[in-house]
Amino acid sequence: MADSAIDFARDFPGLAQDVHGVRLAYLDNAATTHMPNEVLDAVRDFETTSRANIHRGVHTLSQRATDAFDGAREQLKRFVGAGPAHELVFTSGTTEALNLVAHGLSDAGLGRPVLAAGDEIIVTALEHHANFVPWQAAARRSGAVLRVLRPDPEGRLHTEALARLLGPRTRVFAVTAGANASGERPPFEALLKMAADAGAMTVLDAAQAVGHEVPDLSSLACDFMAFSGHKMYGPMGIGALVGRRERLERLAPLRLGGDMVEWVTEQHTTFAELPARLEGGTPNVGGAVGMAAAAKFIERVGRDTIDGHVCALRRYAVDRLSELPGVRVLSADSPRTAIASFLTEDAHPHDLGTLLDHRGIAVRTGNHCAQPLLDCLGIGPTTRASFAIYNTRAEVDRLAAAVAEALRALR
Numbered sequence: 410m411a412d413s414a415i416d417f418a419r420d421f422p423g424l425a426q427d428v429h430g431v432r433l434a435y436l437d438n439a440a441t442t443h444m445p446n447e448v449l450d451a452v453r454d455f456e457t458t459s460r461a462n463i464h465r466g467v468h469t470l471s472q473r474a475t476d477a478f479d480g481a482r483e484q485l486k487r488f489v490g491a492g493p494a495h496e497l498v499f500t501s502g503t504t505e506a507l508n509l510v511a512h513g514l515s516d517a518g519l520g521r522p523v524l525a526a527g528d529e530i531i532v533t534a535l536e537h538h539a540n541f542v543p544w545q546a547a548a549r550r551s552g553a554v555l556r557v558l559r560p561d562p563e564g565r566l567h568t569e570a571l572a573r574l575l576g577p578r579t580r581v582f583a584v585t586a587g588a589n590a591s592g593e594r595p596p597f598e599a600l601l602k603m604a605a606d607a608g609a610m611t612v613l614d615a616a617q618a619v620g621h622e623v624p625d626l627s628s629l630a631c632d633f634m635a636f637s638g639h640k641m642y643g644p645m646g647i648g649a650l651v652g653r654r655e656r657l658e659r660l661a662p663l664r665l666g667g668d669m670v671e672w673v674t675e676q677h678t679t680f681a682e683l684p685a686r687l688e689g690g691t692p693n694v695g696g697a698v699g700m701a702a703a704a705k706f707i708e709r710v711g712r713d714t715i716d717g718h719v720c721a722l723r724r725y726a727v728d729r730l731s732e733l734p735g736v737r738v739l740s741a742d743s744p745r746t747a748i749a750s751f752l753t754e755d756a757h758p759h760d761l762g763t764l765l766d767h768r769g770i771a772v773r774t775g776n777h778c779a780q781p782l783l784d785c786l787g788i789g790p791t792t793r794a795s796f797a798i799y800n801t802r803a804e805v806d807r808l809a810a811a812v813a814e815a816l817r818a819l820r
């Protein structure tokens with residue numbers, strides 16, 4: 410394996426810096442990836458040549474901005490394999506996209522909600538809180554029952570367990586394409602298909618997969634998929650909900666106001682068609698442009714190249730970390746994951762993360778917004794290293810050496 414697939418010092422200016430006097434080893438990519446020059450350039454180009462509000466202007470800059478926004482939408486739809494039966498709605502990120510679905514199916518504000526008392530929602534225990542808490546709220550709002558698909562003691566999800574939960578009242582099944590806290594990559598294709606065959610609407614949280622595996626909607630039994638720009642080499646504050654048009658049409662809008670209406674009188678409003686109907690207010694146009702440029706970057710480097718690189722690095726990290734006494738990597742054998750999340754005997758992750766930072770190594774520590782999963786596994790907070798195209802084996806070696814040194818100091 411080449412040590413690094415591309416020359417990151419040249420392409421990713423945010424990484425070319427020292428922290429505490431040492432060259433930065435940025436291993437917090439599951440939280441946020443850095444942006445390559447081509448994404449930074451696309452955003453700068455938009456902001457300096459085309460910045461204006463969209464849809465509401467006849468002037469040249471407004472038309473340029475509208476074209477840039479629509480072009481970004483089309484680019485991202487192609488990126489995730491969306492066809493004519495799909496639509497993509499821009500959001501501020503995965504969290505807003507998942508809230509849009511859960512709220513949109515349970516809100517009674519604009520008429521009868523899709524979810525009703527006695528219906529059942531199934532979410533898995535592997536979820537980030539962004540794909541968990543909105544479903545708790547949807548259940549409360551609608552009177553639906555929330556069921557949780559729990560993993561085995563190793564943190565894996567199984568189709569047999571889902572088969573036991575699915576029933577005639579199951580309306581929604583929501584699952585992650587990659588558990589951010591453990592690195593487990595569930596068999597989401599089979600799980601989604603099983604739920605769809607049982608008549609449920611299916612929701613995929615693709616936040617952790619979109620930067621390397623990139624789920625393909627054309628081959629998935631998936632009604633709604635959510636992802637964020639900042640986890641795929643794009644800007645923060647932008648994301649997308651992409652899904653089947655007929656399903657998106659059934660969602661009550663989350664944001665009421667400008668741009669999402671057709672006609673408003675004193676007492677009544679009719680709403681715009683998709684996607685505007687679900688995009689109330691001024692969108693993050695520069696972010697959408699940057700997110701589309703990030704998709705182009707992933708295509709240019711190659712999805713398989715990126716996936717191969719990050720998964721091989723993760724495998725290498727699992728091997729190196731597992732050699733250390735008192736270290737256990739979660740979901741050590743999971744396929745296709747860029748996340749190595751580990752437990753350390755006698756050392757708190759927060760202390761470990763602080764010592765690693767002093768060695769210039771950025772990792773994330775804590776519960777990773779996934780408390781139900783940690784409860785299921787009977788564990789506390791973890792330390793998480795996560796990889797992107799610019800990371801190297803040399804950085805994993807630095808991580809392993811620094812963890813060993815920190816554990817000696819902390820014990």
Ligand SMILES: Cc1ncc(COP(=O)(O)O)c(C=O)c1O
Pocket residue numbers: 439440501502503504505537539540585587588589614616617637648
């Ligand atoms: C699996 C998963 N889902 C959802 C989110 C929330 O994403 P965002 O903060 O971009 O909305 C994250 C963020 O870490 C995540 O890892």
